[in-house]
Amino acid sequence: MSLRVYNTLTKQKEEFVPMTAGQVKTYVCGVTPYNHPHIGNARPFVTWDVIKRYLEYIGYKVYHVQNFTDVDDKIIKTANAEGVTWDVIANRYIAAYFEVMDQLNVRRADLYPRVSGHMADIIRMVKTLVDKGFAYEKDGDVYYAVTRFEEYGKLSGRSLDDMKAGARVDVDDRKGHPMDFALWKSAKPGEPAWESPWGPGRPGWHIECSAMSLKYLGETFDFHGGGSDLVFPHHENEIAQSEACTGVEPFVRYWLHNGFITVNEEKMSKSLGNFFLVKDILEHYSPQVLRFFILSTHYRSPLDFSDERLDEAQRSLERLTTAMHSLKQLATVQPADSSDGSTADQEVIVRQAKEEFLAAMNDDFNTSLAISVLFGLAKEINIYCSAVTGGKAPYSAAGAAVLQSAYQELADILGINLEQEPAGADAQDGLLEGVMDIVIDIRQQARQNKDWATADQIRNRLQEIGIVLEDSPQGIRWKKK
Numbered sequence: 385m386s387l388r389v390y391n392t393l394t395k396q397k398e399e400f401v402p403m404t405a406g407q408v409k410t411y412v413c414g415v416t417p418y419n420h421p422h423i424g425n426a427r428p429f430v431t432w433d434v435i436k437r438y439l440e441y442i443g444y445k446v447y448h449v450q451n452f453t454d455v456d457d458k459i460i461k462t463a464n465a466e467g468v469t470w471d472v473i474a475n476r477y478i479a480a481y482f483e484v485m486d487q488l489n490v491r492r493a494d495l496y497p498r499v500s501g502h503m504a505d506i507i508r509m510v511k512t513l514v515d516k517g518f519a520y521e522k523d524g525d526v527y528y529a530v531t532r533f534e535e536y537g538k539l540s541g542r543s544l545d546d547m548k549a550g551a552r553v554d555v556d557d558r559k560g561h562p563m564d565f566a567l568w569k570s571a572k573p574g575e576p577a578w579e580s581p582w583g584p585g586r587p588g589w590h591i592e593c594s595a596m597s598l599k600y601l602g603e604t605f606d607f608h609g610g611g612s613d614l615v616f617p618h619h620e621n622e623i624a625q626s627e628a629c630t631g632v633e634p635f636v637r638y639w640l641h642n643g644f645i646t647v648n649e650e651k652m653s654k655s656l657g658n659f660f661l662v663k664d665i666l667e668h669y670s671p672q673v674l675r676f677f678i679l680s681t682h683y684r685s686p687l688d689f690s691d692e693r694l695d696e697a698q699r700s701l702e703r704l705t706t707a708m709h710s711l712k713q714l715a716t717v718q719p720a721d722s723s724d725g726s727t728a729d730q731e732v733i734v735r736q737a738k739e740e741f742l743a744a745m746n747d748d749f750n751t752s753l754a755i756s757v758l759f760g761l762a763k764e765i766n767i768y769c770s771a772v773t774g775g776k777a778p779y780s781a782a783g784a785a786v787l788q789s790a791y792q793e794l795a796d797i798l799g800i801n802l803e804q805e806p807a808g809a810d811a812q813d814g815l816l817e818g819v820m821d822i823v824i825d826i827r828q829q830a831r832q833n834k835d836w837a838t839a840d841q842i843r844n845r846l847q848e849i850g851i852v853l854e855d856s857p858q859g860i861r862w863k864k865k
Contacts, residue, residue, distance in 0.1 A: 387442070387746045390684060392615060392639040393539055397748060400638065402606055407445050410436070411597040411636075413610035413618070414450045414496070417477035418458040420661045421484050423674075423689055424645045424652055428611055430675055430799075431642050431683040431749075433490045435609075437797050438745050449600050450493040451593060452478055454500050455586055460575055470576050471500070484662040487671040489799045497596045499587060503578045505595040506587045509629055510567045510580075518628040522558040524570030524583040530563045533624040539639060540616035565621055567591045590621035594635075598626060608636040612643055612684075642683045649688055660689065672801055673698045679751040679798055699863060700759075704795070707762035708802040710769040711788050714779060723780035730768075730783040734790040737761045741794050751798060758798075761791055763821045770819060824853070824860050 387400040402408050412432050415425050432448070439446050454474035463470045482492075499506070510526055513519035518532045530536045530544060537543055547563045566588035571577035577584040597605065603626075610619065619639065626635040644651050647658035665674055677697035681687045737757055744753035765787055771777035795802045823842060830838040843853055846862070853862050 385743055385746045388748060389638055389640060390748045392619075392641050393634070393636075395541075398638070400606075402444065403604065403637065406443065408439050408447070408607065409601045409605035410446060410448045410607040410609070411593070411601055411605065412448070412450045412493070412608075413593060413614055414452050415477075415481055416453040416456045416458055417474045417481060418456065418462045419477060420480050420663050421477075422652075423660045423662060423665065424611065425481075426484070426488060426662050426674070427645060427678050427683075427687060428609060428642050429485060429490050430488060430678045432609055434679065434751060434798055435607075435640075435749055436491070437799060438749065441797050442742075446494075447601070448493040449495045449497065449597065451596055452481075452496055452498045453589070453592060454478070454498045455576065455592075456499075456589070464574055474498075474500075480663070484666065484671075487666060488662070488675050489671065489801070491799075495600060497600065499592045499596075502592070502596055502599070503587070505599050506591055507568075507578075507580050509595045509598070509625070510587075510591060512629050513567065513625060516628065518625070519567055520560065521582050524585060525558070525566060526568035526582055527559055527564040528567050528621065528625055528628075529560055530565070530624065531561050533628050535627075536563075536624050537620065539620045539623055542616060542620075563617075565590060565617065567625070590618055591625060593618070594622050594626040594629070597622075598630065603630045603632040604634060605636060607638050607640060609640045609642070612641040615639075615641055640683075643681075643686045646686050646688045648690060652689065665694075669694050669698065672804065673701055676701045676755075676800060679800075680755055682748075682750055682752045684748070700861075701800070703861075704758055704762050704800070705802050705804055707765045707769075708788070708791060711765050711784055711791070714769060714772055714784055715781065721779060721781045723778040723783065725780070725782060727780065727783045727786045730780075730786040733761070733764045734786055737764075737790060737794065741797075745797070754794070754798065758791070758794060758800075761787075761794070765791065766821050770822070820851070820862050824862065827853075828860065 388397045389400050390397050410432070412428065415421060429450075432450075436446050436448055452474070455470065459470050459473050463473045466473070510519065513528065514521065514526065517529075519526055519528050521527075537547070544561070544563065548561065568580060568582055568591075569585050569588055570582070571584040571586070575586065577586055597608070608619065608622075619641075623635050627633050646652060647660075650658065652658050652660070662674070673694060674697075677694055678687065680697060680700070737760060740760070741754050741757045744750045744757060747753070768777070768783075768787065772779045792802055823846070827839050827842040830836075830842070846853060850864055851862055852864075853860055
């Protein structure tokens with residue numbers, strides 16, 4: 385099965401075919417470093433870390449560029465409030481970004497260009513747009529003329545007529561059209577400024593990503609990513625200015641956007657007071673739990689944040705790590721290899737798991753479904769461990785190694801560390817996991833046979849000893865009361 389991705393530009397899933405065989409060029413919009421990263425920042429970077437890991441796993445050489453918007457109104461406002469220069473603020477929070485992303489096991493991009501280091505490239509691009517008639521200057525400000533780009537709105541699906549009708553009454557009357565956007569802004573007191581053909585000033589927001597991606601990835605590249613809030617106007621404007629500047633279409637071949645973070649099903653925002661910094665979350669949950677939580681939902685779907693969801697993620701991750709711990713414990717509990725040396729049974733299990741995992745990831749990087757495959761493999765590991773521990777099956781060091789290697793291999797694609805010790809884990813924990821998997825299977829078989837009495841008896845007896853069964857996206861799960 386070939387890799388298929390959902391392209392925001394075409395509004396459908398498409399087979400991924402790279403521009404250059406064996407190579408992938410990717411640009412992901414980075415943070416504006418004026419504060420510590422929040423959970424909404426974490427989602428796209430964890431997502432693209434997994435995408436890069438998977439592309440490399442299936443054989444691609446990936447070149448990944450991610451910018452820092454280190455010249456911005458919010459940075460300037462924060463700097464002025466603290467009485468420091470803008471670069472002090474930018475450097476502080478760029479360092480904070482790397483600190484929490486390292487904790488979340490997000491590997492570094494190949495390049496992190498900053499706006500402040502690319503003024504010459506930005507000015508050159510703005511000048512080209514002016515010379516070509518796609519931009520105009522007014523009192524030291526330079527605006528992009530959206531009506532000159534016939535395909536404006538093709539990413540977001542918006543029309544200029546609708547946008548004009550919905551524009552505010554107090555739109556700047558110096559603009560030719562209400563949706564014209566700033567490429568260059570004239571200098572104002574208390575702001576950093578750079579010299580340009582239109583006088584001292586600084587770039588508008590959108591031009592930076594176009595200038596930097598064109599410089600490092602070329603006139604057309606494979607993937608451009610970011611949050612769904614960037615589709616309009618940021619990415620729409622990137623397309624307009626980039627394709628107008630180069631005369632080459634498309635600017636990007638596949639646009640991928642992750643869904644919003646919600647809190648109790650409301651969009652996270654500072655104004656609603658439901659805004660969570662990553663560093664604060666990590667005071668209560670491990671980085672692996674937060675990463676697992678982010679990946680447990682498909683990247684394009686909304687991700688609802690709550691303590692309950694994080695607690696669920698923590699329990700789920702412990703089930704996965706307990707299976708790995710139990711498997712490793714067999715070498716000490718069963719030191720002698722009592723099998724005939726065959727690994728055929730384990731290889732069948734691993735082959736099926738890998739096929740299902742690849743199918744999930746090839747379907748638009750479906751990490752939620754990929755995680756369910758990990759649970760399926762964990763279940764097989766628990767059954768094997770229980771059988772060996774209970775004397776029902778011979779111990780095979782080679783067979784255990786086959787399971788362990790594949791289990792960690794698939795988890796590594798998701799950036800999940802299964803080697804960590806699960807809370808309170810010992811050999812008996814692994815045994816209980818295996819027993820519960822067997823009990824749940826027996827109950828499910830009874831339900832399929834419409835033997836409701838047996839199914840209810842199993843559920844009720846489990847409740848009597850403090851074990852509750854509950855449905856989850858990964859199937860029937862259990863927990864202690």
